[in-house]
Amino acid sequence: MSAYIMYEQEEWDSSWREAYGAPTRVLLEKYGGKVISACRENERVEGETKAPTVAVLIEFPDMEAAKAWHSDPEYQPLIALRMTGAKAEALLFSGL
Numbered sequence: 256m257s258a259y260i261m262y263e264q265e266e267w268d269s270s271w272r273e274a275y276g277a278p279t280r281v282l283l284e285k286y287g288g289k290v291i292s293a294c295r296e297n298e299r300v301e302g303e304t305k306a307p308t309v310a311v312l313i314e315f316p317d318m319e320a321a322k323a324w325h326s327d328p329e330y331q332p333l334i335a336l337r338m339t340g341a342k343a344e345a346l347l348f349s350g351l
Contacts, residue, residue, distance in 0.1 A: 257350035258321040259291075259314055263307035268340030275336050278329070286324035287316040309341070314350075321347055 283289070291312040299306040315321035324330065325347075337343070 256317060257314055258316075258318040259312060259348055259350060260321055260325065261346045261348070262309070262311040262313075262343045264309040264311065264341050264343040266308045266341040271336050271340045275333055279333055282324060282327055282330050282333075283313065286320045286327075288320070288324055289314045307344075318347070318349055 291314050293309070293311045295309055297306050297310045313321075315324065325345075
């Protein structure tokens with residue numbers, strides 16, 4: 256069953272993106288991950304929290320692949336890099 260990771264990200268500096276993109280894509284491919292959507296144009300239609308500046312939805316073949324990608328030792332420095340210019344909330348959930 257497919258699994259998804261959804262990021263709601265508040266970005267204040269995008270200078271980290273160039274160094275983050277290519278290695279993150281390689282790791283996503285390693286675990287069968289696919290970015291479904293990544294956009295700055297989003298709108299909160301329910302709830303009280305402010306809409307994020309960036310929303311990202313990634314699909315994986317299953318929960319194990321999603322967890323393995325996120326905990327991969329090669330991804331950890333990329334998370335730290337992202338955090339130099341953005342704060343994210345991430346949610347992992349399974350598909351139907």
